[in-house]
Structure formats: C-alpha cells, structure tokens
Amino acid sequence: MSRLGHTPDWSRRKFLTASTAGLAGLAIPVRSASARYDPPVHPQFQRLSQNLGLLRGTIHVGVVFNGNEALLIDCGDVGTFEWAAAAGIKVNKVLVTHHHREQVMGLLSEETNAEVLVSAAEEKYFTDVAQYWLAPSSRWHIYNQRPHHWMLPQSVKVAGVLKGGESLTWGSATIKVLETPGHTDGSVSFLVAVDGLRVVFCGDLLYGPGQVPDLYCLQKGLHRGQRRTSDYHGFLGARETVKESLHRVLGQQPDLVVTSAGGVIEKPEVGLQLLIERLDSLYDTYVSTSALRHYFPELFEEFQGRADHLPFRPQLAPPAYLRHIGTSWIIRSQDGAAFVMDCGSPRVIEALEKMITAGEITRVEGLWITHYHDDHVDAVPQFLEKFACPCYTVRPVAEVITRPMAWRLPCISPSVVRVDRVLADGEFFSWHEFRMTPFDFPGQTLYHGALFAENATDKLLFVGDSFTPAGIDDYCIQNRNFLHDGSGFLRCLDLISQLKPTHMFNCHVDSAFTFRPEDCQAIKERLQHRRELLKAILPWRDFHFGIDEFWVRCDPYEQTASPGGKVILDLVILNHLTEALDVHVRVVPPASWSGERLPSALRSWQDWQQVSIAGRKEGRISQEIFVPKSTAPGRYVVMVDIAIPGETPSPRILCGVTEAVIVIQDVSTKTLFHNRPSPVRRERGRG
Numbered sequence: 001m002s003r004l005g006h007t008p009d010w011s012r013r014k015f016l017t018a019s020t021a022g023l024a025g026l027a028i029p030v031r032s033a034s035a036r037y038d039p040p041v042h043p044q045f046q047r048l049s050q051n052l053g054l055l056r057g058t059i060h061v062g063v064v065f066n067g068n069e070a071l072l073i074d075c076g077d078v079g080t081f082e083w084a085a086a087a088g089i090k091v092n093k094v095l096v097t098h099h100h101r102e103q104v105m106g107l108l109s110e111e112t113n114a115e116v117l118v119s120a121a122e123e124k125y126f127t128d129v130a131q132y133w134l135a136p137s138s139r140w141h142i143y144n145q146r147p148h149h150w151m152l153p154q155s156v157k158v159a160g161v162l163k164g165g166e167s168l169t170w171g172s173a174t175i176k177v178l179e180t181p182g183h184t185d186g187s188v189s190f191l192v193a194v195d196g197l198r199v200v201f202c203g204d205l206l207y208g209p210g211q212v213p214d215l216y217c218l219q220k221g222l223h224r225g226q227r228r229t230s231d232y233h234g235f236l237g238a239r240e241t242v243k244e245s246l247h248r249v250l251g252q253q254p255d256l257v258v259t260s261a262g263g264v265i266e267k268p269e270v271g272l273q274l275l276i277e278r279l280d281s282l283y284d285t286y287v288s289t290s291a292l293r294h295y296f297p298e299l300f301e302e303f304q305g306r307a308d309h310l311p312f313r314p315q316l317a318p319p320a321y322l323r324h325i326g327t328s329w330i331i332r333s334q335d336g337a338a339f340v341m342d343c344g345s346p347r348v349i350e351a352l353e354k355m356i357t358a359g360e361i362t363r364v365e366g367l368w369i370t371h372y373h374d375d376h377v378d379a380v381p382q383f384l385e386k387f388a389c390p391c392y393t394v395r396p397v398a399e400v401i402t403r404p405m406a407w408r409l410p411c412i413s414p415s416v417v418r419v420d421r422v423l424a425d426g427e428f429f430s431w432h433e434f435r436m437t438p439f440d441f442p443g444q445t446l447y448h449g450a451l452f453a454e455n456a457t458d459k460l461l462f463v464g465d466s467f468t469p470a471g472i473d474d475y476c477i478q479n480r481n482f483l484h485d486g487s488g489f490l491r492c493l494d495l496i497s498q499l500k501p502t503h504m505f506n507c508h509v510d511s512a513f514t515f516r517p518e519d520c521q522a523i524k525e526r527l528q529h530r531r532e533l534l535k536a537i538l539p540w541r542d543f544h545f546g547i548d549e550f551w552v553r554c555d556p557y558e559q560t561a562s563p564g565g566k567v568i569l570d571l572v573i574l575n576h577l578t579e580a581l582d583v584h585v586r587v588v589p590p591a592s593w594s595g596e597r598l599p600s601a602l603r604s605w606q607d608w609q610q611v612s613i614a615g616r617k618e619g620r621i622s623q624e625i626f627v628p629k630s631t632a633p634g635r636y637v638v639m640v641d642i643a644i645p646g647e648t649p650s651p652r653i654l655c656g657v658t659e660a661v662i663v664i665q666d667v668s669t670k671t672l673f674h675n676r677p678s679p680v681r682r683e684r685g686r687g
Ligand SMILES: [Zn+2]
Pocket: 098, 100, 183, 204
C-alpha cells in the first residue's frame, strides 16, 4: 500500500474545500494512487485522505483502509456492514469510543468476524450488560446516572481492550488511544495519523464547534477532598473532565476532529476552546441560583462572595403550629388535628404515634404528597394503612406514584401509592382554620406540587424540594426542569411572586424562608440568560431536546408478559418545539424475538410509523409486541429508534433513544425477576 505524504498539491486549503462540499463521496487530490482502494461512490461516504474516510450513517463512522480491508471507529447500525459488503470491503476491526448502544448497534444483528476492541474501563458494558439490567440500582432509587442507561440490550463479543497511550498500526496508519472521559466515564478517542493527516475521532465528547450532543450525559457526582456527592447532585458535574479531555485532544494538534453525531470539525483549536468557554459560562449561571449551595457550600467555595450570584435569603423561624420530622412537615390545627406532608420513612409514622400518645395531636386527618421521590413516598402505603386518612396530590405527581412501574426516573420509589383525591391546579379546600390551595409546581421535578396554606396570620407555601434559601433545586437534569415560557421554575417563580408567601418550606430544611417578587425576578433574569447559553451549546431546534433525557419514553417502562403472549407499549413523545414535530419511530424487540434482521435505519426510516405532534404537546403511539413461545424467563430490553426529518442532519436518527423492560414470568413459579426494591442509598437530609 503506497502512502501519501505531504505533497506540494496537498494543502489544508484544498482539503477544506473538499470536505465542506458535503456528502458527495469526495476525494482529495492523490498523487500515487496505484494501490489505493476506491470504494464505489456512495452518498454517505466522504473520503478524508487516501486511506481515511467517514461513513455517515446513524452515527459518523471512521473508516481506515488497508487495501480493501477496513478498520472502523465505532460502527453505528447494520447499515455500515451493508455498505461494506456492497463495496467489497472486509471489515477487519471495530474500535469503539464508548459504551452507548448507538455506537455499535450493528454488532447486535450482524454476524461479523471483525475484532471488536473497546475501552478497558468499559469492557463489562459490552460483555456483561445483564449485570446492569438486573441490578436493582439501575431501576429503583436511582441516585447515580453513571453508567448511563444507553446500555446495549444484549452483550456482544469483544476481542480485546484498549488503554490510553496504546498505539496500533493498521496499514499505513498509526492509531493512538487517548483517554477522553466526560460523555461517559470510560470514553476514549482515537488519533489516526495517516497520509500526513492527523484526525481525532472523539465519539460524543463534543458535537460540533462549541457544542455537546446533550447535557444529560454530563450529570455526574461532585467531589472535593473528602466530600463526594451522588451523580444526582452533580449538574454538569462532568464538565471539568470534559475540559481536560478537550485539552488532551488539542494537545495532539489534530488537523481535524470527527465527532459521532456532528461530523467533521475543521478548526479544532477554535471549536474545542469555544466549548470550554461555554461549559464554564453555563456552570457559572447554574451555580448563581443553585439551591445546592445551601446543602453543600464547601463544593462552591470558589464562587463565594460573587456579587453577581444570588445572595442567600435569610432563614426564619417556622410558626409554632408546625413540626418538621424527616422530610415531613406537619400542620397542627387549633383543635389538635394533624395534616401531614410526605412520608419517606416509617420513623415519621412512629413520631406521629408518639405525638398522639403525648397529646400533642389528637388525630391525623390528611396526607399531601409534594413529589414522587423515594424519600417522600417510600412509607406512604404504611402511613395510609396506619392512619386511614385521605391522600391528596396534584395530577402530575399522582401519575407517577400510583403506577411507578410505568416510569424510570431519578430517585423513583417502587411503593405504589393510593391517591384518594387528585386535586386540580388552584382547586382550594378548607381544613379547620386553613384554606389550602394546591398548585402544579414543576420545580425540582416536573412531577411536583406546592401547597399554599393560609390562616388568619400566615401564608405558608410548602414547595416540596424546589427551593432552599440559596435558590432553585435544578441540580439533577433527569428531573426534567424545563425553561419554556410559563413552565418549570419560570412558572414557580411567577406563582411565588403572585402569592407573596410569608413563609416558604422545603422538606429538607428546618427553617422557613421567603423569596420576594424582586428575588424571583432576579432568578428569572438568570434563567433567561441560561436559555441563551443552552441555545448556543446544544445542537437542536429547541435546546430542550438536549436537556430532557425523557422527551421520548415508553409507557409503561416495565411490564410483565408470558411466553406466547403480547404486550402493548405506548411511546410518549414530548414536542418541545412551538410548531408541529414530525417523527418516524420503530420499536426494536430483542434480536431473538423478531426472527428477521431489521433493515438499517437509513434505508428504512421512511417506512417506520410516522407521527406528527402538535407544538408543546405530548404525543402517544401504541405498539403491540409479540413474545415468542420459546422465550425463557428473564428481563428483556425493547429499544426505540427515532428519525427526525426536520433536524440537521435530516433526518437525525437516534438509535435506541429510549427503552422499555419486559419481564417474562416463570409461569411455573410466577416469580418476577429482580424486581425487588433496593435499600435506599442517599445523602441523608439533602433534597
Ligand atoms: Zn454517546
């Protein structure tokens, strides 16, 4: 194989002209092409140099040639192997940047003899995915978002592992492994030096210049000294790691950087530096209003004293008729009745029984649920059995807590809660001397309510976990904090401005506090600024697609079925655009169920089920899935592929964007597999 070095007619300028021309099977000028392998022109194939190319499929796949054999960097779906077969290319090796299933979907159905090499740190996420899917911590009480759940549904064969600093030779190319964690903890990039060109294939470390594909993959626990938080408390927690990885890539002085979803970055120096700046700005604006500063001030020392950050609100003494136990607030009426909010632990029940015995309260008359998190609902079934009182909440909360199997969300509890009265937003009721008004309150989570309790002297607003004296609780992106006009915290802040509470209460904070209309306005201004930063850093028509991990979800998330039976699965799609969203979707059952190999996404997406969802609305599509008679008991993962024609590139295809779990029961014993809740593991006393 001859090798193309830096020749007089090979210039950066010529290359750039060629590569920006798009998808047209381009070639740079080649001098000594005698032994060069020319795959047939294909609209999705772009040649970067004599021995290096890029196949644009469901993701961008790097192709390094050695004659008519190829080494691939990631492989995307089965379309890559179809392209190789049609072009007479033998795929010899597949090097994988990270464990997300969209990187290697093709390995599930393709009988390939290619050697698959993966990051040593992520090997088990390829070879032993059952460990992930069977772990109770992947299903209930989710406080860690890493490893991320875009895990392969079945294991694949791996020939070996790669570590940072290792090099391999392939034809005339040298390929160096760079550790570039961030998007996932064990992500690697590959520096391909060939034909006088240095190209880094970096997976999803970034998307395009100054952009990341999404922010939910950057949720990661914070640590400083001895202090370590779960991933739950780490909004943008991976940003320092991402920055280090970007510097590591730049340190290789690449001519080009190629990303899995965004494609070729032609001025790495500029594009990667821009991302570093944007991550810092975004984190700064997040910290400036963050409730987490109240819980973990030591993690934000470098921001202390910043005049442009929201000052902490003073803490106030709660009125004497309130009690705070665990995460529960208790209102005692003048005649001794108790109204309780949340019940995360049996200790709350014990404490109430003691209060009754001591004559502090006479009886428990009602239970209000602020939100679905486990530390607020785990012991509700026992509570309702003990005190036989009605349970109230708003609709968004009831939808989760009455059928938790239907959801996979952070901190979700397997406790099934009986809700006696679902209260409409603003539908007040009287309780003794109090007028109680519930509100939909999409603060800490989308599934959150607030209760406004007024008596002759006080206006108390119980905000669940949504605010602390330091600001707003938006530190777990998987909680779905939206920033549309009138939604999310923007709605909560408007409500507080209108209600003007004398006291606000958080379930994890003993003292009261308030936010005045001017404080709410100050937060809103920072959120408006954050919207601008999010628009810049996320490559979507509406940035919410990059902050809402569950904009496509399956309902129910988990259900049981019998061999030979069928299941109905609804795909629920939230359109964040103001205009209609057209999407094409298909459900991908386990390979052993379908019998035939699914066609590649690019070849078939127009045949998938098509749906148009009105602006800012949720759409639902029902799918039937048949379970073959021969299916053994166990947990099975059904994936969903989606194609969005209106995004760039069009269509943007997301393979395995979400999943559902089907539990096949052992008919003889009716045992459910690994569906038991895990013990609560959480930072006690923090929201
Ligand atoms: Zn990824």
